[in-house]
Amino acid sequence: MDTTSNSTASSMAGRFRGFLPVIVDVETGGFDAERDALLEIAVVPIAMEASGFLVPQAAVSANVEPFPGANIDPRSLEITGIDPDHPFRGALPERQALDHVFNAIRDAVKAAECQRAVLVGHNAAFDLAFLNAAVRRTGHKRNPFHPFSCFDTATLGGLAYGQTVLSKAVLAAGISFDTREAHSAIYDAERTAELFCEIVNRWRRLELAEREMAAPLTV
Numbered sequence: 036m037d038t039t040s041n042s043t044a045s046s047m048a049g050r051f052r053g054f055l056p057v058i059v060d061v062e063t064g065g066f067d068a069e070r071d072a073l074l075e076i077a078v079v080p081i082a083m084e085a086s087g088f089l090v091p092q093a094a095v096s097a098n099v100e101p102f103p104g105a106n107i108d109p110r111s112l113e114i115t116g117i118d119p120d121h122p123f124r125g126a127l128p129e130r131q132a133l134d135h136v137f138n139a140i141r142d143a144v145k146a147a148e149c150q151r152a153v154l155v156g157h158n159a160a161f162d163l164a165f166l167n168a169a170v171r172r173t174g175h176k177r178n179p180f181h182p183f184s185c186f187d188t189a190t191l192g193g194l195a196y197g198q199t200v201l202s203k204a205v206l207a208a209g210i211s212f213d214t215r216e217a218h219s220a221i222y223d224a225e226r227t228a229e230l231f232c233e234i235v236n237r238w239r240r241l242e243l244a245e246r247e248m249a250a251p252l253t254v
Contacts, residue, residue, distance in 0.1 A: 042235075042242050047083040047147040055149040056081045056186060057140055057179075058091070058231060059162045060224035062115045064107030068164035071108065072101035073129060074117050076166070077220035078136045079228040080143035081155075088236045091228035095139040096221045097132035098124050102172055115218045130173040140179045152179045157192075157201045157227050159185040188230050195234045201227065208233045 044050040058079040065071030077096035081089050101107060101119055118124070127135065140152050156162035163185050170178045192204030201223065205212040210229045216222040 042239055043087065043246075045087055047081075048149045050083065051149075051153065053150040054153040054181065054184075055140075055144045055147045055151070056089075056155045056231065057143070057152045058155045058224050058228040059159075059166060060156065060220045060227060061162050061165045062117060062218065062220045063111065063165055064101065064105060064119075065111050066161075067106070068161075068168040070106045071111075072105035072119070073099050073132075073165050073169050074101065074107075074115070074119060074126075075099060075220035076132060076136055077224040078140060079224045080140060080147075080152075081228065081232065082143075082147065087239060089232040091225065091232055092143065094221050094225055094228075095136050096224075097135045098126040099132045099169075100126045100128050102129055102169075129169050130175065133169060133173060133175055133178075137175075137177060137179055141177070144179055151181055153181050153184055153186060155186040155188065155227065155231050157188045157223070157230075159187040159189075186231065188227050188234070191234045192230060195237060201230070205230050 041050055047055060060077050061073055062075035063071050063073055075096065075098055077094050079094045080092040082092050083089055107119060144152055154163050166180065167182065188204065189199045193199045196204050196207035198204040198207045202212045202214060202217065205226050208230055210226065210233065212226055
């Protein structure tokens with residue numbers, strides 16, 4: 036009988052059943068994925084070291100032009116600090132923004148010998164809803180993400196550290212968090228990636244320690 040568990044798998048494809056975890060953070064013009072604008076998106080693919088521990092890769096991001104007729108709640112802009120009309124924002128139309136991040140994700144999926152990406156987010160249902168809405172609006176046919184499965188670091192943070200707020204969970208994990216940088220898609224995605232890796236690696240360390248304790252002594 037094979038006693039190797041997924042948590043001590045030696046490859047990313049083996050660790051998550053062929054899925055590559057990719058952190059996603061979006062900044063938006065509100066909470067309604069169908070009506071409110073997608074303004075920023077950042078992704079951070081995750082890789083596995085030879086030791087079996089996870090590490091974040093470089094972030095890939097895009098500022099996004101509001102789709103025609105999109106709603107933007109001024110209260111959301113107060114939180115994010117985004118000026119959708121700023122001349123130096125370099126925003127891309129939704130389709131181009133998706134192509135930009137999806138190309139990087141497909142490369143990471145291929146490099147990890149995985150079949151598909153799975154979204155990891157803090158309150159992941161929010162990010163997945165906006166991502167899927169943009170995919171539908173643009174008619175994108177090459178979405179690398181699973182359409183409904185996701186990992187939620189709010190839930191995982193509650194399990195591992197008793198904290199569900201991103202900043203508090205990150206600090207509880209021993210990772211620095213600058214509240215002045217919060218609500219930037221890149222910054223939040225990078226901190227979420229560190230949190231996700233630390234939680235998964237913490238579980239791996241625990242299981243390896245348990246196996247070492249259970250191993251028979253040799254004379």
